[in-house]
Amino acid sequence: MAVDYDLVVLGATGAGIATARRAIAQGLKVALVQQTISPLRDQQRCALEKVLLYLAAQPQPVDIAAWIKGAIAPDDFYEPLARLAETGVDVIPELGQFRWRPQVSFVTETRCLRGKHYAIAPGTAWTTPPQENFLSPDALLDADIWPTLPEKITIVGQDSHCLTIAYCLAKFGKTVTLIAEKFLFPTEDPDYVGNLQTFLEVAGVTLQFANTDPCQELLAQANQAVIWAESRRGLTTQLNLPPDFCRPPQMFLRVNGQLQTPQKNIYGCGPVLGGYDLPELAIAEATTLVVNLSQRRQLSCPYTTTPYRLFAPLPFDHVGIQNSHLPPDGRFLSKMFPLDRVDQLQFPQELTIKLWLNAQDQLLGATVLGDRSGKLIYHCRDLIQTHKPFQTWDNFLENAGLLAEMVW
Incomplete structure (x- = not known):
């Protein structure tokens, strides 16, 4: 089968760019399909965390909106894609889906890309809030939202990103309640998670653990903002993947230890696999994927030797x-x-x-x-x-x- 590229990367995310950068450095012919109208949204979230943590440490009140507007200008996040193109990666600012017959290819609005291998890295998105007046965490990337936030804020979710947002909002003087299910990090050591919960409470965050849907209770409370981050979903539904490629209901990508999907020349990396949305893990996955492709090896991703940070304030x-x-x-x-x-x-x-x-x-x-x-x-x-x-x-x-x- 004739191919156009050694590797076609799907997703302008941190994981996607890390994969493309490592592949081109190994001499592979690489294309990256943007697969989103908002490239590097995960990197924007990281930038928001860094800005808020810096501002939370300041002794005097600051103009949060002005800082966010300066630090998270959307056009700035096209620069990594431009630098990637300069290294020889064919960056395609379009969306597309797989075509399975007569041979596997990835079809965008203007291109039909035939790759020897494919890497699926479109990232994740927050599930849609159940009420129109609830905010998604990504709404906080809009600087104009911040002056409108009321005194009382409730965050539903236990994602690492949400904990940092809750901590910073409390340091800004907001009355913050964090609603989570049972434990903040169910897979981590409970003693240390308990220490983290104490740290958040001392910082001014009220923790509530609910086994039932908190939506109705929140609707009954007035004069508050609700940030809904109950769960994430993999951005896989638009790719035209076979049913056995994904794990419902969140539609995270199903891969083996070598990051291969049920079709062995199609790989996955980044938070679309359903793990923590952390850059350390995405980089480890991107590195493993490219080593296996370029050196024809079958290495498993070294999760047990990859350090990661779940919470930055403590x-x-x-x-x-x-x-x-x-x-x-x-x-x-x-x-x-x-x-x-x-x-x-x-x-x-x-x-x-x-x-x-x-x-x-x-x-x-x-x-x-x-x-x-x-x-x-x-x-x-x-x-x-x-x-x-x-x-x-x-x-x-x-x-x-x-x-x-x-x-x-």
Whole structure:
């Protein structure tokens, strides 16, 4: 079968651009179909978080709308696509869908693209709010929304992005209620999630856990804004995929450990797979996908050695496996350290570490909560990769370069 490209990437998202960038660097002929009228919407959300966290740390009130308008100008997010085109990627600013016969191709408004391989990376979108007057989290990307927000705000959802928004709104003086189902992060360590919940409550966020639909109760409350982020859905329905490619009802893409869909030359990466919407995971998936294509390998995505951060205001980092995924002889160690911040004229802060070990004391996973967690979590990643056994806390912290900062 004649092909036009080695790889056709579907989606102008962080994952899509990372995939295209790595593929072109490996000498592959690459096309990227934008597949959205709002490219890099996931990167706009990241930019919004960074702006809000910066403003939340300011001692004096600031003009939030002006800052957002300056930081999230929509035209700025076309620049990565332009830079990608300069490297040789054929960037196609259109939408399209698969055509399966007589041979597989991807058809846009003006093109019929035949690829040796395809990478599906269109990202996700928030499910539609049940009421017209409810806001989607993406509505906050519009700077004009911010001056209209009332004093009382309710957020429905437990996504990492929502937690950051709730924290920042509380720091701006809003009365914030966060409604979630049972737990904030059901797959993470419950003790550390409890610490995170306490942090949010101290910051001024009221947490409510509801087993029933909160919609009717919210409708009965006046003079408040409701931000509806109950769940996400994969942007796959417009691609004309066979039914076995997706997992209803959210329509996330179904892939194996090598990121292959039921058709082996079609891959997936990014939050459309249904995992956390985090850049660290998307980059790991993009790297694995391109290595497998360019080197004809069958590597699984290294999720167990990819550190990720779930919450930035109180750094909450994890790497590896934990809890129910441990082997029968697995165990854990946990310790809390105050950090010595006297030199910076700040109050001491706590750093809490939980390590999951096998019977040979080799590290299998780690969760770190608090300041300096980023440095430690990558040290834990290195220990998992090298299979070095845990010895003592002194040795662990010294090798991470943090021993001198601890208060014993």
